[in-house]
Amino acid sequence: MSEKKPTGGLYYSLSDEQQQLQQTARDFAKNVIRPVARHHDETGEYPWDVLKKAFDLGLMNTAIPESLGGVGLNVLDATLIGEQLAWGCSGIGTAIEANTLAVAPLLFGAQESILKKYIAPMTEQLMMAAYCVTEPGAGSDVAGIKTTAVKQGDKYILNGQKMWITNGGHAKWYFVLAKTDKDAGHRGMSAFVVEREWPGVVVGKKEWNMGQRASDTRAITFENVEVPAANLIGEEGKGFRLAMAAFDHTRPLVASAAVGVAQAAMDYAVEYAKERKTFGLPIAAHQAVSFMIADMAKDIEAARQLVRLAAFKISNGERNTQFAAYAKAFAADACMRVCTDAVQVFGGMGYSTEMPVEKLMRDAKIFQIYEGTSQIQRLIIAKEIFERSNK
Ligand SMILES: Cc1cc2nc3c(=O)[nH]c(=O)nc-3n(C[C@H](O)[C@H](O)[C@H](O)COP(=O)(O)OP(=O)(O)OC[C@H]3O[C@@H](n4cnc5c(N)ncnc54)[C@H](O)[C@@H]3O)c2cc1C
Known part of the structure; x- marks a missing residue:
């Protein structure tokens, strides 16, 4: 049996700034989110007013680094905020936090031109984005997705359907995972930024879900969408x-x-x-x-x-x-x-x-x-x- 190092120990303590951040989020949850939580649960109305206030207070898009105009909080900071927002209402909390999932893969692997064009503006005005990976036939088994992106000159032609996309109806752009090589498994997948207004992007109706009804989930369909090659994130094959x-x-x-x-x-x-x-x-x-x-x-x-x-x-x-x-x-x-x-x-x-x-x-x-x-x-x-x- 191989010897392994024992694990454990005290890993963190919260700084004064982190405790303040936590309190700000708690006050926001108590005074802004809770009073409207029932209304949004009953109506499914997207909580734009709350989002605007969260944006103005710096409680949204916290992972965007200072170099792109953001506040560059770390994941621990984000979880302190996330817990409190969800204590207020997790449907509204999800609407506030969903941008993080769309932004994260870009922060890892996108070229400067994409970061400047799509991420930086999110720090200037309230703007939503969405992460499009799941499909009707593939959720847990991501390698089973069917959406394809076929290269034609300086663009890709995108076809496929995504399902259960949080923020789908309000996003200005989508992070989309598609197959650029159908025979290469997860190594044949590539990621793109796709703008909602492009021809061929079809946004489905809002799903009426069991819970978290303030959050918006929809199917997003791509019908021969022309995606400029410049919107490929990083390299082909790195999407998964x-x-x-x-x-x-x-x-x-x-x-x-x-x-x-x-x-x-x-x-x-x-x-x-x-x-x-x-x-x-x-x-x-x-x-x-x-x-x-x-x-x-x-x-x-x-x-x-x-x-x-x-x-x-x-x-x-x-x-x-x-x-x-x-x-x-x-x-x-x-x-x-x-x-x-x-x-x-x-x-x-x-x-x-x-x-x-x-x-x-x-x-x-x-x-x-x-x-x-x-x-x-x-x-x-x-x-x-x-x-x-x-x-
Ligand atoms: C409200 C909502 C919001 C969502 N938001 C997004 C979003 O923003 N973007 C996005 O891309 N997706 C989103 N999703 C999709 C979500 O991530 C998937 O629904 C989830 O990953 C499960 O996939 P599935 O629904 O296809 O279930 P399936 O993969 O079909 O699984 C069905 C059941 O089988 C189990 N199962 C499957 N494979 C195995 C296995 N190998 N071993 C053991 N058990 C297994 C699962 O745990 C589950 O219980 C959202 C879903 C919902 C409902």
């Missing part, structure tokens, strides 16, 4: 790597949102358990109820610490793929458990749309699905354990 590398940055952020939702559910459950009386006692005095709350608290704290560890690692230049998958799977699964138990603590009232925990339970489910399902996170973890760490 770019699309996947983005997740090391964004999975801790998604996981932080799951923590925020779980925390909100627990806060409501604690409040209710102190007030609601059965058999002459507040239900908090029944051990079966207080143990549910205790389990919520330990799940949430464990998830939060995993999120911060995964975020700290990448913020300090360490490869974090395995930790990002730990954080995403653990936080998503914990969030689902916590929200389901929060509904239980409320009893019949928990099932009513009058109570906030019903919405939180619906909102929670998506964390186990998007940005790689909980099963796919376990595949990644197992792969890291068996194929990488022992080398």
